[in-house]
Amino acid sequence: MAEGDAGSDQRQNEEIEAMAAIYGEEWCVIDDCAKIFCIRISDDIDDPKWTLCLQVMLPNEYPGTAPPIYQLNAPWLQGQERADLSNSLEEIYIQNIGESILYLWVEKIRDVLIQKSQMTEPGPDVKKKTEEEDIECEDDLILACQPENPVKALDFDVSENRTELEIEELPPIDLPITDRRSTFQAHLAPVVCPKQVKMVLAKLYENKKIASATHNIYAYRIYCEDKQTFLQDCEDDGETAAGGRLLHLMEILNVRNVMVVVSRWYGGILLGPDRFKHINNCARNILVEKNYTSSPEESSKTLGKNKKVRKDKKRSEH
The missing domain is CATH 3.10.110.10 (Ubiquitin Conjugating Enzyme)
Structure with a gap:
């Protein structure tokens, strides 16, 4: 090919x-x-x-x-x-x-x-x-960008019993998705600069349960007002191509100034392509719940103006 x-x-x-x-x-x-x-x-x-x-x-x-x-x-x-x-x-x-x-x-x-x-x-x-x-x-078949105190905005608590990042009040938490002994859980935090991305990851890894996940796949999109473009990146964390697929979902939904991390605890049974479905479903649910999805009109105006920076991906067949 x-x-x-x-x-x-x-x-x-x-x-x-x-x-x-x-x-x-x-x-x-x-x-x-x-x-x-x-x-x-x-x-x-x-x-x-x-x-x-x-x-x-x-x-x-x-x-x-x-x-x-x-x-x-x-x-x-x-x-x-x-x-x-x-x-x-x-x-x-x-x-x-x-x-x-x-x-x-x-x-x-x-x-x-x-x-x-x-x-x-x-x-x-x-x-x-x-x-x-x-x-x-x-x-039928077819014929034919900075807040006043960005650090304070990330002042959240992660405990053994609350794996979802919270920014202000604790909203209803989606139950993790479980399939053939693998469990998927999404986390979300607002970000306006790459430094905050590192802060979010560091805070998440303070939680022993999240740190022990087989994969912590993430993607983020930051809107640069002065250049009217997006700074964005993703990471597979060993789940081959999962980060890129997560970022693509966020592009389609035209979310901005947000980071999504999906933790996966591998249960010993290969899921094949279903793992990507679960990762995207987790991410989509939390983005909708937190009101980060935009209107189609806004998506049409900004689609195609993205600045992409990709990292090297680790390989896995889970």
Whole structure:
């Protein structure tokens, strides 16, 4: 495989894992080998009035030089409304050529559905057809920067019973994810400079449980206001490629001035690619809980302006 193809394949895999972590059951794999996926998008998850099924196929050239091949499935989507939505998706691609755009596409469609829901109510026949379309669409294949006292901001306590970093009040803590005796736990702290990243790691390692983890994978993104770009980095800590995948998730969610560390305690059974899913799910949950995720509009404005600094990665097959 050519070096360029290998790079595109890795970026696609990272994006797929990130999308699965972000959207959960809404994200459906139709053909993993052909990179064909489907996602159900609704105006409201709990009480959907309008729903659309977006199917995408990722060509080998995506995201470098080619867009995803897509199909919009909804019985109510016709004529000018379909054309306007297609134009919006294509405009997003043009504005972000070379970048991963599936998240931006999904959230743009969701915005359109929300606006439609606010303007009108679907009739019972339309709603029924839309729900049927949701079920059927999975079987279809595609044809076609500094605070006043940054040190004080990091004045948190880590104990044996509280493995999540806390900044002010203790929020509800997500339970660790356990799979085949491996356990995954995320930690989060705000950071505005690389020095604080080292401070966070030092504080975490004061906790014996965290220090004993098989891997402590981390990534951070710091927004540089003067240059309007991001300073970011990641570390696998022996879990090959996990840091890069975690950073990619944070890029897609367009988080800023935050560091996420995911600890993994290896249970003796190899998990294969599932380990990346658990790492991303842990990270996504804590970022959402702490309100670090941004709107799609903000993501579109800053996507592609990232300054990346990668470290050497240790090797592991856990």
